[in-house]
Amino acid sequence: MSITQRVLYKLTVLLILPCYTTIVRAQPTRSSNGMVVCAYPDAAQAGLDVLKKGGNAVDAAVAVQFALAVTHPQAGNIGGGGFMVYRPAKGTPNTLDFREKAPANASADMYLDANGNVIPNMSLYTHQASGVPGSVDGMVAAHKKYGKLKWDALVQPAINLALNGFKITKRLAADMNRNALVFRRLNPGKNYLLKEGGWKEGDVLVQADLGKTLVLIRDKGRDGFYKGTTADLMIAEMKAGKGLFTKADLDNYHSVWRKPVTGNYKNYKIITMPPPSSGGIALLQLLKSVEPYPLHRYGFNSDSTVQLITEAERRVYADRSKYLGDPDFYKVPTDSLLRPGYITSRMQTFNWNAATPSASIQPGTFIGYESDQTTHYSIVDKYGNAVSITTTLNDSFGSKIFVGGAGFLLNNEMDDFSSKPGVPNMYGLVGGKANSIQPGKRMLSSMTPTIVEENGKLFMIVGTPGGSTIITSVFQTILNVIEFDKDIQQAVSARRFHHQWLPDEVVTEADALSDATKITLQKKGYSIRSTGAIGRVDAILKTKTGYEGGADPRGDDTAMGY
Template identity: 80%
Template sequence: MLNKPVVYKKLLGTAILAAVFTSCVTGQLGQNVSGQYRQGMVVCAYPDAAQAGLDALKKGGNAVDAAVAVHFALAVTHPQAGNIGGGGFMVYRSASGETNTLDFREKAPASARVDMYLDSSGNIKPDMSLYTHYASGVPGSVDGMYTAHKKYGKLKWADLVQPAVTLAENGFKMTKRLANDINRNRQEFIKLNPGKGYLVNAQDWKEGDVLVQADLGKTLELIRDKGRDGFYTGQTADLITAEVSDGKPIMTREDLRNYHSVWRKALVGNYKSYKVITMPPPSSGGVALLQLLKSVEKYPLHSWGFNKDSTVQVMVEAERRVYADRSKYLGDPDFFKVPVDSLLNAAYITKRMANFSWAAATPSTSIQPGTFVGYESDQTTHYSIVDREGNAVSITTTLNDTFGSHIFVKGAGFLLNNEMDDFSSKPGVPNMYGLVGGKANSIQPGKRMLSSMTPTILEKDGKLFMVVGTPGGATIITSVFQTILNVVEFDKSMQGAVSAKRFHHQWLPDQVDLEPEALDSTVVEKLSRKGYKFSKRGAIGRVDGILKTQWGYYEGGADPRGDDTKLGF
């Protein structure tokens, strides 16, 4: 059992102040003086989208209502990853403790084939699964939001989609980061979208410019007025199929009409005194997260300290083994028997860590996926929301690459995903994130591709404790893993846990990726002498989280690596 007070001790003073002053002292955008809230909170990737979610909560909406408003607003304001042309996963926990998950991951079209990205010699055709019309899976986002709202929503669907329509048709002010991201991709937009002009300006975009997206606004109006049918049938479906036809039936009206999200039983495990509620396959994230937490549970991480050499070493060794398992055993459970129980078996996890030595790094070449008796076979976005009743959602959605395939649907104004690259185009050959896969994640018609998305909710003593998730491709799993440990082992606040520098290992390539200043030079030197290889890189993940303190306040963590925003009331 974990008996230490976690972050609560350090928050006592601010919580008392908040209780006294919340009703009469507020700051910009609804934040009280303590940065903690009683009635609800939204943390997501863009300020205008966070405001749309907060407005839904203030109107009496619940966490799912706010999620719908945030999702469609992000499709307008965060085109790098916010989407109606992609898909994702939702983890839900009601105020009474009911749990559920919704799989609205994209699916391979009926025309998809296991060798569709290979040439006559069996080699992968460069970029075919990334920046062509063949790269897109059947989108799941609109159906996902509609399905979630139908089951749990309280406010009117049209009222929740309207803020996105307004943002698209009237425009919104661009942040410096958004302007720069669009400018960097300008030539790709021009090259892949002849005659369209979406997101392309005569001069470079700059901070404060107003971005208007008229065609996207019209598409959102159809979704607002007709719900799911406004996307998967009628005018929008015609525009999608016309865009991707390429003279061949790549994605058909039948593919769109037949798409449906799937409710799946939440994957639940424990880390010490915490209950971890996360996403089952076809997300690999939940299984991998629980494996990681169990792999390090017996070690005294709290005593060793945050990002110290022993802490980093045991975490890296756990990551190495878990990502090896991911390469073989994780896939769409509707097509492949995923051995979840075996992967999470305590004896199996202990066995996997048994050959770990403190003396030297375990070469990834010596680590293979584990075996069981009887077994036969970045760019993303995340948002966390809690409402006044205590209902919580953790939702991660994606187009795969930043701006997906970079291909817009002409007349509809939204980007197509390039999620087909998340399949294993060829066993043993890494995808764009360097992740290796095999038969479990091979391409099949109607199959959902494997994902690293890890939307997660934690309980403590039967009560809501944390809502967390992140974008980041292959680094999603390790970013969520580290953020949870930052709070429960290293006593960081939610914002401190989210802001903390991160590292990442994924089995292959055999290296530890480091954000700038993630580890001090002494730690790097000690581990380098043991054979660990380090590689410097840019930002890892953009975690958005909410922590509920023992006094009932919501404390947010919005990742400073992006335009992420936390709002509450």
């Protein structure tokens, strides 16, 4: 299979999260106090209960994170990592980077054979695919800085769900059944997420080993994961599968507080994640690229809207391939990439009469330059504090390898590095030196947790899973509200499309574009391919009377408020 064929295949698989018929949710969930929107109803309930007990948005985020590790094993995790954007009701916004890191034993060519070619699936479904996990450290750090309620009370709901079990949905049953064969193949002697005869809706899933691990985290905090019994089990698993991270890697892992990247779109302020997320910079570039154009007049998903957005996306993703990486290892030219004159210059080659071939688009140049399966949750409390968190194992169920005795999945985030310059990762994204593998380095991400202000006041909390489509899904959801006058549920449910420079095609959800729009675009040279569901956006909109929650009908996502 050629590289192009492999990328197309993986995009087809990965854009479907999975491919179920979209259920239209006509109305947003409304509340006057707090709101939680996340990927699974039991996790949303855990967060809402914390808010009702007087906890703040960060307290609720901790409860949701651990509950999702139990109820949404496709992406909820303690063995992965993520990003948090926090906007207090009073004070300065902040972001927390709890992205995984490459082990100290990692190297730039670790996934290449003797001929310098990428070894298929080595960065995906092996023990060597796992970066050092960051989620537990991230939750500990967030709670220490901003939490209000006691730590043990926030972890306990997840323990209850793991040890007592919870009723699974039709979608979760199907996902576990679909992966049963690979679970068995990659986990000899283990029986996690497996059921004789297969799972069905309404079955109760009990996870005893995961519950024991969560008890240690409840009682010992960070040390309950990065030291002691759980650390021993992780290292034993690494040794059994020739994995790379060690106890020293676990000891040395620490999440990092970073200054948000911010920008404006009309009278809205965008507060979003800096590198090693590529999402924040890319989102701001996209918004500024389309700002001069009358999108409201063009209309939702019209041929002009789709063409303009596609051309902006192809240029932004080209920049992403060269300039974005871990800022602790690489000088990311953030100011240059976000300079209005630079963004304007990138759009000057846009021609309404014809598509700009991606082959003719290269990363931009400027003076002074020195040479992703995921889940999202949005929370706001009665005080007005807002949290936007995207967290991931990378692929659905991560590497699909469990830590024996501890009951949780290992990530396969190492695939988010550039295994070889110019060779696509599982999402079809290409990269170079900026995102090369180095010991202790954080891999580049597309996660784009975002908070929007209007005239200095909280306006919107938004984010999504979806690999390379995360950035464009957040971008389109924001435009759906601001430019196309949709309420938050309509904005989240609306059909989406995506372009990422390479491969050179517009990928659309079913019925996202009318036949007439497709014909118009194809005549201009655009290649259009239909796929399954793109993204699972969970968002909250501030209203005059309170909050509206939009939960994506593409998944089991749930909005709860009070």
